[in-house]
Amino acid sequence: MDDSLDALIGGNLVVLLFAAFVILCIVLGVRIVPQSEKHVIERFGRLRAVLGPGINFIVPFLDKVAHRISILERQLPNASQDAITADNVLVQVETSVFYRIIEPEKTVYRIRDVDAAIATTVTGIVRAEIGKMELDEVQSNRAQLISTIKASVADAVDDWGIEVTRAEILDVNLDAATREAMLQQLNAERARRAQVTEAEGKKRAVELAADADLYAAEQQAKARRVTAEAEAYATQIVAKALADNGIEAAQYQVALKQVEALTAVGQGPGKQTIILPAQAMDVFADAFKLLKGRG
Incomplete structure (x- = not known):
């Protein structure tokens, strides 16, 4: 009876030891690598493999994780x-x-x-x-x-x-000396730019004034040209009238001016009595005839 009990206990112990060995092999053989790492596996001191993230399997007791390397930046x-x-x-x-x-x-x-x-x-x-x-x-x-x-x-x-x-x-x-030299150079450059800007402003003002004078001269020349063209046109009209109507057109213009002058004298301030020479009546008669003839 005692022998059977010892045999049973011995058999259970072997099973337990085997189960423990299997569990140990599983624990040593299964490696779960985090997403942020890689594991370097060595076997007998030599590189065996590099395990990436996830579940990995190695040979227990032969392979070991020699380095756990973070792959984060x-x-x-x-x-x-x-x-x-x-x-x-x-x-x-x-x-x-x-x-x-x-x-x-x-x-x-x-x-x-x-x-x-x-x-x-x-x-x-x-x-x-x-x-x-x-x-x-x-x-x-x-x-x-x-x-x-x-x-x-x-x-x-x-x-x-x-x-x-x-x-x-x-x-x-x-260094301090270089910074001081650069600062002086920068200030000199700013002063130079300010002078250039001021000179360009004065130059631009002179150019604008010259442009204004030129524009005024051009406008005056245009006005004189228009006036001359108008006078020339009037002269052409008178010349054409003289060419078409001869002396009568000239007499008509002279008589018309005389009538206008006498009319203006009669409308002036003061007494309305006007003494006319005898030739004035002839002027009125000639003007009337010409006006009637042209009508």
């Missing part, structure tokens, strides 16, 4: 480095770099300190690129400089399984 601490431009101006450039790991097997086996390596690479590239440009170009072409630095850094860290997502130049600082 990272930002290096803001770095400041000195650089000398092509026109020998010392500037202090503050940069910021964003990157993410896309091939963990390269990152963990090819570089020890990723952040330090990228920072050193950025420093060298920034100094080299700024050394090719003058200070004015650095200030005005910052977008182009950033693009060039990003491309150069991306090429340099490609062997490390890293993708540079963004590179920024936060600030370009100058």
Whole structure:
């Protein structure tokens, strides 16, 4: 009876141990990788696989998770480095770099300190690129400089399984002496522009005054031309009348003017008694005949 009980207990213990072994194998063989990570698997110290997000299976007791690598985008601490431009101006450039790991097997086996390596690479590239440009170009072409630095850094860290997502130049600082010299230059340029603007204003005023005088002269010339044309037209009318009617037209005009003159004298202020010479009556008679004849 005791032997049967011992055998039963021993058999149950074996089953329990086997069940525990199976559970342990499942626990060690099933790996759930978060969405933001990748796991590097080694077998006997050598790279075996890289597990992506989700459920993965490995060989228990042979494979192990050697590295858990975050694939989230990272930002290096803001770095400041000195650089000398092509026109020998010392500037202090503050940069910021964003990157993410896309091939963990390269990152963990090819570089020890990723952040330090990228920072050193950025420093060298920034100094080299700024050394090719003058200070004015650095200030005005910052977008182009950033693009060039990003491309150069991306090429340099490609062997490390890293993708540079963004590179920024936060600030370009100058030493006090250079800032003072630039300020003086800026003030001189502003003064020059003010003088040029004032001179252009005076020039424009003179041009406008000349245009006004020219316009007035043109209008006066037009008026004189119109008057001359009117007088010439009147002369042509009189000449045509003389040519058509001969001396009678001339006598008619003279008689008409004499009548108008006498009429004006008669309508003047004062007494209305008018003494006319004998020739005046002849004038009235001639004018009447001419008027009657033309009627």
